[in-house]
Amino acid sequence: MFQLECIDCHEKYSPKEIIYCCEKCGGLLTVTYDFEKIRLKVEKTKWEKRPLSVWKYKEILPILDESKIVSLREGGTKLYKCDKLGEKFGLKNLYVKNEGENPTGSFKDRGMTVGVTKALEYGVKTVVCASTGNTSASLAAYAAKAGVECLVLIPSGKIAYGKLAQAIVYGAKVIQIKGNFDDALNIIVKLSLNHKGVYLLNSINPYRLEGQKTLAFEVFNQLEGKVPDRVVVPVGNAGNISAIWKGFLEFKELGFTDNLPKMIGVQAEGAAPIAKAVKAGEEAIKPVPQPETVATAIRIGSPVNWKKALKAIKQSNGKAEIVSDEEIVEAQKVLARSEGIFVEPASASTIAGLKKLWEMGEIDKDEVIVCVATGHGLKDPNTPVNFSPKPLEVEADLKVVKRLVGLN
Numbered sequence: 080m081f082q083l084e085c086i087d088c089h090e091k092y093s094p095k096e097i098i099y100c101c102e103k104c105g106g107l108l109t110v111t112y113d114f115e116k117i118r119l120k121v122e123k124t125k126w127e128k129r130p131l132s133v134w135k136y137k138e139i140l141p142i143l144d145e146s147k148i149v150s151l152r153e154g155g156t157k158l159y160k161c162d163k164l165g166e167k168f169g170l171k172n173l174y175v176k177n178e179g180e181n182p183t184g185s186f187k188d189r190g191m192t193v194g195v196t197k198a199l200e201y202g203v204k205t206v207v208c209a210s211t212g213n214t215s216a217s218l219a220a221y222a223a224k225a226g227v228e229c230l231v232l233i234p235s236g237k238i239a240y241g242k243l244a245q246a247i248v249y250g251a252k253v254i255q256i257k258g259n260f261d262d263a264l265n266i267i268v269k270l271s272l273n274h275k276g277v278y279l280l281n282s283i284n285p286y287r288l289e290g291q292k293t294l295a296f297e298v299f300n301q302l303e304g305k306v307p308d309r310v311v312v313p314v315g316n317a318g319n320i321s322a323i324w325k326g327f328l329e330f331k332e333l334g335f336t337d338n339l340p341k342m343i344g345v346q347a348e349g350a351a352p353i354a355k356a357v358k359a360g361e362e363a364i365k366p367v368p369q370p371e372t373v374a375t376a377i378r379i380g381s382p383v384n385w386k387k388a389l390k391a392i393k394q395s396n397g398k399a400e401i402v403s404d405e406e407i408v409e410a411q412k413v414l415a416r417s418e419g420i421f422v423e424p425a426s427a428s429t430i431a432g433l434k435k436l437w438e439m440g441e442i443d444k445d446e447v448i449v450c451v452a453t454g455h456g457l458k459d460p461n462t463p464v465n466f467s468p469k470p471l472e473v474e475a476d477l478k479v480v481k482r483l484v485g486l487n
Contacts, residue, residue: 080116081141083108083285086387094141097201097275099268099283107386108285109325110141114332121333131155131300133189133293139329140193141289147199149225151182153192154293158301158449163417164430168437172447174307175420176298179455183245185376186291186319186453187217193290194280195221203278204228207271209263210281211315211375212242213454218280219249230277232256232263239375239423239459259370260316261381282318283383291319295326298449299336306338308446311429313453314344314353314388314399315377321387323451324395340449342397344388345432347372347407347425350380353388357399362389373404373462376425376454398441400432407431408466411456421456 083092087106092098101108120138129135133154142148158176165173178186195218198206205228208218215231222229229251233243235258246253256263264281271279280287299306306327312320324342331339346354350370356363367380382388392399402410404424411427414420429450436442456463473479481487 081110081112084111086390094143097203097278099271099279099285107283107384109387110285110289112139112329114329118333131297133192133290136293136296139333140293141286142193142196142200144200147196148192149195149199149221150192151188151220151224153181153188153290154297156180156297158298159418159420161414161418161420164414167413167417168434169444170437170442170448171445173433174447174449175414175418175452176294176449177420177422177452178294179422179426179452179458183213183217183220184241184455184458185213185217186294186451187213188221189293190282190287190290190318190322191217191221191280194218194284194287195225195227197286198227198278198280199225201278203276205230205277206280207231207267207277208280209233209260209267210242210246211260211378212239213376213458214281215251215253216242216245216249216458219246219251222251223249228252230254232267234259234263239461241458241460260379261366264383281383282316288318288322288325288384291322292326292329294451295323296330299327299330302447304336305447306336307340307449309343309397309442309448310340311343311345311433311448311450313374313377313425313428313451314346315350315379315382315425317344317353317382317384317388319451319453320344321384321391324391339395342391342395343432343436344392344397344399345428346399346401347374347377347428348401348403350378351401352380353382353385354399354401356385356389357392358401364389372407372424373466374407374424374428375459376423377428398436400435402428402431402435406434408462410434411463412467414452415456420452422452423454423456423458424462426452426454
């Protein structure tokens with residue numbers, strides 16, 4: 080029903096073997112399906128009876144043994160119509176897909192439910208990842224649920240404590256290395272390649288991205304069978320934007336729609352190798368040796384899925400935008416104060432990027448636009464506190480308080 084295929088040389092591999100990259104050319108792998116057989120299995124009426132979740136769409140997920148499914152009831156996140164925010168930008172149909180509503184507070188749960196299920200299918204006892212925060216929190220939770228060991232490598236420096244606390248409390252073994260995310264990923268990849276009992280669950284693993292593609296399916300259902308004109312996504316290691324694009328392509332392949340969205344990738348100024356490549360019309364990225372941004376979830380200088388991301392943006396006739404930390408923090412406040420939705424800085428980058436595109440005249444006011452908010456604001460509570468005025472401290476006196484708020 081499905082197999083692995085290299086995106087470069089198209090070499091094919093059996094799903095029964097653990098493999099992360101093409102053994103022939105070293106290229107990234109993707110999961111491909113026999114859609115003729117899938118069409119026979121998929122009944123829309125059956126899907127309609129299931130609750131909105133990742134596993135609602137199990138017929139187009141790469142699982143061989145359903146008894147092994149590890150789930151925390153991920154997916155089914157709300158799609159908010161943001162009229163107040165839309166008014167600020169002059170947009171009539173602006174939506175935010177709030178992935179912070181997932182069990183561990185980020186979109187990573189969509190991938191981990193599939194990835195850890197695959198780990199159980201393969202019979203491995205240890206799952207591993209490198210992480211800037213959300214990946215470690217999610218993997219640790221699903222590993223705990225599955226009853227397998229979890230090892231996490233995190234880079235030294237600014238790791239949001241909301242995320243680190245999750246990995247620790249779920250029981251992961253957390254090791255902090257003196258280096259950046261790319262250094263941590265390099266170590267963890269080598270570790271998983273040298274030890275068969277260790278299963279890698281960063282986004283280089285194509286099965287993890289299969290779970291993340293279900294966001295596209297949900298958006299389609301939540302818009303009552305319509306495809307948005309644009310989907311705006313934060314880009315760090317670049318797996319999510321390519322996964323969401325793959326989801327829309329597969330729904331088209333199944334005959335559910337003839338339309339596809341334009342994929343818009345947004346990166347922070349200090350970690351923008353993909354956006355710079357897109358803007359320059361280049362076929363490859365130039366890695367950023369020392370990436371830096373307040374949006375720690377996308378602070379990645381050498382994204383492993385850059386080739387998939389460039390392909391998704393190009394195929395969809397999309398764009399990429401770069402935003403500053405100041406623009407990200409301001410967008411975080413604007414979203415919270417307009418719609419009551421609190422997201423972490425990386426998520427707010429989509430709002431900042433959308434604002435830039437609107438100001439440049441790139442977007443029509445009638446377009447249906449979905450901004451993907453990848454993580455909850457409590458993942459990184461320090462950032463809004465650090466970038467905002469400190470609360471006033473006064474005497475415990477009613478008169479003083481009334482005077483400060485302008486009440487007589």
